Amino acid sequence: MTSPDSEFASVRPRVALITGASAGLGAAMARALDHKGWHVIAASRSAGSDPDRAFVGTQIEPLTMDVTMESSIRGGLARLSERGLMLDLLINNAGINVTGVVEEISKEQGRAIMDTNFYGAVDMIRAVLPCMRERRRGTILTIGSLAALVAPPGEAYYAAGKHALEGFLESLQYEAISFGVRICLAEPGFVRTDFARRAANIPATCVDYDNIRAALKQRWIAAIDAGMPVHDMADRIVNWAVNGRGFRKRFGLDALWAPIAKQLLPEAVFFWIARRKFGIGEEPL
Numbered sequence: 001m002t003s004p005d006s007e008f009a010s011v012r013p014r015v016a017l018i019t020g021a022s023a024g025l026g027a028a029m030a031r032a033l034d035h036k037g038w039h040v041i042a043a044s045r046s047a048g049s050d051p052d053r054a055f056v057g058t059q060i061e062p063l064t065m066d067v068t069m070e071s072s073i074r075g076g077l078a079r080l081s082e083r084g085l086m087l088d089l090l091i092n093n094a095g096i097n098v099t100g101v102v103e104e105i106s107k108e109q110g111r112a113i114m115d116t117n118f119y120g121a122v123d124m125i126r127a128v129l130p131c132m133r134e135r136r137r138g139t140i141l142t143i144g145s146l147a148a149l150v151a152p153p154g155e156a157y158y159a160a161g162k163h164a165l166e167g168f169l170e171s172l173q174y175e176a177i178s179f180g181v182r183i184c185l186a187e188p189g190f191v192r193t194d195f196a197r198r199a200a201n202i203p204a205t206c207v208d209y210d211n212i213r214a215a216l217k218q219r220w221i222a223a224i225d226a227g228m229p230v231h232d233m234a235d236r237i238v239n240w241a242v243n244g245r246g247f248r249k250r251f252g253l254d255a256l257w258a259p260i261a262k263q264l265l266p267e268a269v270f271f272w273i274a275r276r277k278f279g280i281g282e283e284p285l
Contacts, residue, residue, distance in 0.1 A: 020094030028234030067120030092121035100202035117161035154216035189252030190227030215279035
């Protein structure tokens with residue numbers, strides 16, 4: 001398999017496109033690749049509104065793209081192709097979330113999470129893979145989550161989308177490897193960003209969930225605030241994507257130990273620990 005760091009890279013600047021790159025982990029990965037000398041395309045829905053704030057002092061190029069609209073994906077990639085910019089690396093990072101109980105999350109909100117987090121990544125891959133296959137080189141990295149390994153309370157749709165990505169990408173990597181295209185999946189734990197604070201608030205419609213609702217929001221913000229600094233996480237993921245090997249890699253101590261604990265502990269004990277951690281009950285199942 002040809003690596004993005006092969007001799008071909010010396011002919012022209014390597015080109016990477018990152019979705020969801022206006023802030024948080026996406027913006028940090030864009031800066032990490034820029035520091036390595038890559039030509040970085042930072043795609044997001046808000047790229048055209050304030051493109052300079054996140055990437056001041058860099059050569060990072062913003063691109064307006066909505067991964068939930070196939071026409072936006074195709075149009076953005078066509079504009080890059082017209083300029084002779086062929087992708088060596090795609091990072092599927094775009095994602096949204098709301099923290100709340102299933103009964104209070106609307107069908108529209110749930111489907112929006114799946115459309116962005118799962119189908120948005122799938123549609124990006126379907127748009128980029130043919131060119132990489134024809135050129136017999138390229139890397140497609142998707143940002144998964146610890147939530148795909150340990151589904152937490154209050155994150156049912158988010159966990160479902162990340163679980164779906166695990167299966168989709170594991171199957172896809174068998175198909176792509178013969179053509180020199182590396183499919184890889186990063187599984188980060190908690191990352192210190194404002195992702196939880198920026199999430200939409202869910203209207204309270206059922207008083208039975210009042211205590212659970214308050215506990216979930218508080219505990220999620222605390223867990224994210226205690227997560228790995230975003231620039232450290234970005235550097236580790238980018239270094240693995242560019243120089244590493246393999247299909248799947250976990251990042252952060254929580255992403256390493258939580259799945260092990262889930263595997264080794266009796267199920268009822270693990271669920272009890274998770275409920276206590278998120279403050280939604282202390283009685284064992």
